Amino acid sequence: MRTKQRQVGLPAWIFVPATLGAALVLLPLVGLVSRVEWGSFLELVTSESAMTALSLSLRTSVVATVLCVLLGVPMALVLARTSFRGQGLVRSLVLLPLVLPPVVGGIALLYTFGRRGLLGDELDALGIRIAFSTTAVVLAQTFVSLPFLVVSLEGSLRSAGARYEEVAASLGARPTTVFRRVTLPLVLPGLVSGAVLSFARALGEFGATITFAGSLEGSTRTLPLFIYNLRVVDPDAAVAMSLVLVAVAVLVIALARPGRSTW
């Protein structure tokens, strides 16, 4: 007989809803895969308009991820390493896009950066038009993805603690040196997984993008918008492109799985 670790027993009925839940998540994927026309799959995903949408999606998501890192790392540091009045409130507000319906985010962006928005006149005077441009796509993606990076990095910073930084300072390292040579390397795994999550969120962005940037082929029609457009006129192509996004998502989970590369 083999020895096997036994946990305190779960009630048997628990497995019923647990299995149902798992089925709810996994069955649609099976459904999707079952509808794929494998014969024409390669042709469909490499069509010119598909490649245009895919390339636009990848480019904008990469730029949005870079923006998330550039803005999110300082935000996470301020939240994790300082204390000020109203910090809790600031943290909650920063996380707002995480729970906000994306379409609401799109409307909010439109009435901030759009022609008739809050900053419309100023931007117009500078000759800058943001709404319904590729810039708007990037802005919408950054808006929704930023909290992912901030949350994940703030957690890493908190669990790493400030003790290494204190030692570094006592050895004569200036704050910038401490940040570059101690803080950043210590939280690198958290930063990478945060960035990957942000990238995934940007890649899947739909609601805010269609509201704030529209759906113009080549400049604002990203892959999710493309699939949405296609689903009626060419369901086979929509399914094929969906599978591509599923593959990317699986890859992202593999890369960003927490607790993988810790010191």
Next chain:
Amino acid sequence: MSLELSARVIERDVDVALEVADRETVAVLGPNGAGKSTLLAVAAGLLRPDTGRVVLDGVELTGPDVWVAPHARRIALLAQDPLLFPHLSVLDNVAFGPRSRGVRRRAAHEQARSWLEEVGVADLAVRRPGQLSGGQAQRVAVARALAADPRLLLLDEPMAALDVAVRPALRQSLRRVLADRTVVLVTHDVLDALLLADRVVVVDGGRVVESGPTTEVLTRPRSPFTARIAGLNMVRGVWRDGALDGADGTVVTGLTPDPLPADGDRVVAVFRPSAVSVFRDPPGGSPRNTITTTVTELEPFADQVRVRAGALAADVTTPAAAELDLVPGLRVVFSIKATEVAIYPT
């Protein structure tokens, strides 16, 4: 005077002052939560006291209108945990201080190597911190702190987290490298104080309760904490009619200082556990001090038995302990010759 520190931290109920002369090692002793770490944090610039000053080599670092950032203080901190940067090699860890001061990589590595040599771990240079034992890691941490060329070195219980077996060797290394340096050493190990420090300061309840040259403080303790870590018995009371009058009616006579304390002065009587004889009944007609007490604990001590009775202890031979049939809860009489007791004011 090299370091002058005074700090009042209301939140932690700490109010201490400390002075360390140039090239002097001062041990700060005290029970957990006494305020020792607060004192170090204030010196290192990690904590701003409510009121207080830190002056190092005549330069004010912390003051009412002065605040020098931790990195600009030239005060290195060595904690209980080595806290080596896990992503850097041993050599790069030690070179961190010189590199931060702007020394070029090659020269910094050169310095790092010689410091590793100094603490006896030159062969570990290429390793990662994760591949070191606790004792090795702490040696590297010592090298790293020294390589930063600090004007003041703060050691926060540097051996507390180490295996007992590796402590003596590290203590010897520290003794060598700390000589001729200005050091504040926080510890609750009396051996650290004896071997490493010129002077001790005892902190208890957030206040300095006594200070002085190490051997003097440890042989003539004035606080219960110091007596305990020095392994001495202490009875506190007031001076009355040529003897110590304890709170519970105990009267202790002993060797007294010249001049004699005045009646009503607070005094302590200090004696070694080995000077105590244990009886079941008061020994009649002898000029000894007797303290009637209850045995609380028996433990082996060297080749004898240490009999604890509350805060007091007596060492008796194993046959004597057997003959007396000592058990916790037994009422016994501790008897001490007056010539074995030192009485002095606190």
